[in-house]
Amino acid sequence: MLFPSTSRQDKGLIPEGRLTGPMPWVLAIMMFLTLLAAATALAVNASAAHVNADLAGRVTVQIVEPDPEMRARQTQAAADALTASQLVQSVDVVPEQEVTQLLAPWIGSEGFDSSIPMPSMIDISLNGPASDSNLDALRDMLAGIAPAARVDAHGSWLKPVFDLLKSLQYLGLLLVLLLGFATSATVLLAARSALDTHRETINVLHLLGATDSQITTLFQRRIGLDAAFGGAIGAIAALAVILLIWSQMEDIGSGLLESGLLRWHDWVILALIPFAGIALAMFTARLTVMRALRKMM
Amino acid sequence: MDSIVQFENVGLRYGTGAETLSDISFTLLPGRFYFLTGTSGAGKTSLLKLLFLAQRPSRGLIKLFDTDAVTLPREQLPDLRRRIGVVFQDFRLVQHLSAFDNVALPLRVAGMAEDELQEPVTEMLDWVGIGARASARPATLSGGEQQRVAIARAVVARPDILVADEPTGNVDPDMALRLLQLFEGLNKLGTTVVVATHDLHLQGRVRDAQVMRLDKGRLSGPVTAQPALAVGRAL
Ligand SMILES: Nc1ncnc2c1ncn2[C@@H]1O[C@H](COP(=O)(O)OP(=O)(O)OP(=O)(O)O)[C@@H](O)[C@H]1O
Ligand SMILES: [Mg+2]
Numbered sequence: 001m002l003f004p005s006t007s008r009q010d011k012g013l014i015p016e017g018r019l020t021g022p023m024p025w026v027l028a029i030m031m032f033l034t035l036l037a038a039a040t041a042l043a044v045n046a047s048a049a050h051v052n053a054d055l056a057g058r059v060t061v062q063i064v065e066p067d068p069e070m071r072a073r074q075t076q077a078a079a080d081a082l083t084a085s086q087l088v089q090s091v092d093v094v095p096e097q098e099v100t101q102l103l104a105p106w107i108g109s110e111g112f113d114s115s116i117p118m119p120s121m122i123d124i125s126l127n128g129p130a131s132d133s134n135l136d137a138l139r140d141m142l143a144g145i146a147p148a149a150r151v152d153a154h155g156s157w158l159k160p161v162f163d164l165l166k167s168l169q170y171l172g173l174l175l176v177l178l179l180g181f182a183t184s185a186t187v188l189l190a191a192r193s194a195l196d197t198h199r200e201t202i203n204v205l206h207l208l209g210a211t212d213s214q215i216t217t218l219f220q221r222r223i224g225l226d227a228a229f230g231g232a233i234g235a236i237a238a239l240a241v242i243l244l245i246w247s248q249m250e251d252i253g254s255g256l257l258e259s260g261l262l263r264w265h266d267w268v269i270l271a272l273i274p275f276a277g278i279a280l281a282m283f284t285a286r287l288t289v290m291r292a293l294r295k296m297m
Numbered sequence: 298m299d300s301i302v303q304f305e306n307v308g309l310r311y312g313t314g315a316e317t318l319s320d321i322s323f324t325l326l327p328g329r330f331y332f333l334t335g336t337s338g339a340g341k342t343s344l345l346k347l348l349f350l351a352q353r354p355s356r357g358l359i360k361l362f363d364t365d366a367v368t369l370p371r372e373q374l375p376d377l378r379r380r381i382g383v384v385f386q387d388f389r390l391v392q393h394l395s396a397f398d399n400v401a402l403p404l405r406v407a408g409m410a411e412d413e414l415q416e417p418v419t420e421m422l423d424w425v426g427i428g429a430r431a432s433a434r435p436a437t438l439s440g441g442e443q444q445r446v447a448i449a450r451a452v453v454a455r456p457d458i459l460v461a462d463e464p465t466g467n468v469d470p471d472m473a474l475r476l477l478q479l480f481e482g483l484n485k486l487g488t489t490v491v492v493a494t495h496d497l498h499l500q501g502r503v504r505d506a507q508v509m510r511l512d513k514g515r516l517s518g519p520v521t522a523q524p525a526l527a528v529g530r531a532l
Contacts, residue, residue: 207383
């Protein structure tokens with residue numbers, strides 16, 4: 001039998017088997033969706049954190065100067081000044097060859113001659129964050145030494161991407177909350193209909209001296225079991241899907257995708273969601289039954 | 298002797314109609330045996346419902362075991378109800394439970410352990426003659442058999458008060474007498490018994506029984522019952 005059998009204490013009080021009709025299946029679907037929404041939000045969060053950590057103190061200085069000699073001189077001067085600066089942790093002048101390679105897809109590697117002015121690039125890591133004040137300090141410092149220098153934080157290119165990621169996270173959170181609300185509503189309806197179905201039994205139990213809390217516990221436990229069953233099905237299905245997508249992401253092995261892999265604490269959060277769902281279901285069931293019983297004599 | 302049940306000027310009105318019960322005042326003494334009679338629709342079941350706490354009165358005072366049952370908060374009702382055994386006129390057996398489980402209900406509700414309740418439940422089912430059908434669901438039992446399950450359930454926990462609403466309406470005269478003996482046995486053990494019945498023969502069968510009479514919602518009695526001979530007919 002698929003459904004958990006009733007426990008000893010329930011014996012002979014409310015009927016065996018399922019109490020809540022199709023509720024477990026609805027809860028299975030909601031648990032599935034909740035976990036996928038949460039996993040997506042967490043993956044987006046992991047990815048954003050990863051990229052953010054990577055870019056946090058990263059700054060590019062470009063020397064945009066058509067005259068190659070002047071460019072080389074300014075690049076060297078800028079690199080020296082940056083190396084000496086308190087703000088800067090490391091300085092890395094990107095070799096011209098690499099810049100060419102970077103641009104090859106756009107310009108083509110053949111027609112590449114010195115008549116096309118190429119900027120030279122210096123990658124630097126700051127000691128602190130690439131904040132506006134830090135960037136301004138760098139600009140001021142370089143203004144005299146290398147007038148052709150343009151200073152940009154890596155992160156600033158990606159700000160719209162970060163904003164998008166943030167929105168996606170909020171969306172995921174909103175979905176989780178909405179699904180939690182829908183779960184509660186489903187349990188409430190199921191509990192009410194179970195109470196209706198068993199109203200006569202409840203009346204008799206009351207008249208034989210059963211307390212509200214005895215009857216409530218009975219229903220709460222049974223509804224909890226049904227919810228746990230549905231939740232487990234949904235969780236297993238969601239886990240299968242998440243692992244499948246995980247392995248596909250690993251196969252692709254691209255940097256950004258890999259950065260979106262779930263961290264261990266993300267798994268902990270995901271693992272807690274089914275338990276939270278079942279607790280929510282039991283709590284809702286208890287409240288619903290208690291309130292309904294209080295209206296009886 | 299202190300009273301076990303006391304009604305004072307009790308009235309009951311269903312909805313907005315006329316009063317079904319009016320000015321009901323009486324006192325029941327512990328350990329006595331009472332009959333409640335009256336024509337169909339006189340209000341016997343309504344009166345018993347007040348007694349076994351299935352209904353609150355519209356007015357008046359009801360005391361059970363020296364407790365004011367009218368203003369009693371909900372949470373305290375179960376304690377009183379566990380001291381009252383009820384045979385409902387329509388039995389009210391739990392349909393999805395076997396005869397055994399139905400009879401075991403009051404004991405389980407009171408928290409008795411499973412291995413302790415086997416014996417009293419089996420004994421009770423044997424006494425009312427349905428030991429062989431202990432595992433049958435109510436729907437598969439005859440009317441009389443269901444009634445006996447209902448009686449077994451009402452007495453199994455040895456209540457302080459037994460309230461029985463037409464408990465012999467569906468059984469043959471021999472079985473009726475046997476059930477009455479059961480009530481008398483319980484009565485001898487100290488239980489106060491209240492039986493609503495049309496059956497005049499039964500009333501004369503119990504020594505020292507008191508009779509209360511309901512007529513259109515008004516009560517007379519209790520008075521000492523006429524001896525069996527006065528009824529004049531054999532069972
Ligand atoms: N729940 C109810 N709502 C409205 N009216 C009711 C209700 N229960 C009983 N009545 C009415 O109250 C009156 C008394 O009913 P009651 O069942 O107490 O009579 P009774 O003496 O037990 O009759 P019987 O001998 O047929 O069992 C009847 O007129 C009945 O229609
Ligand atoms: Mg009646």
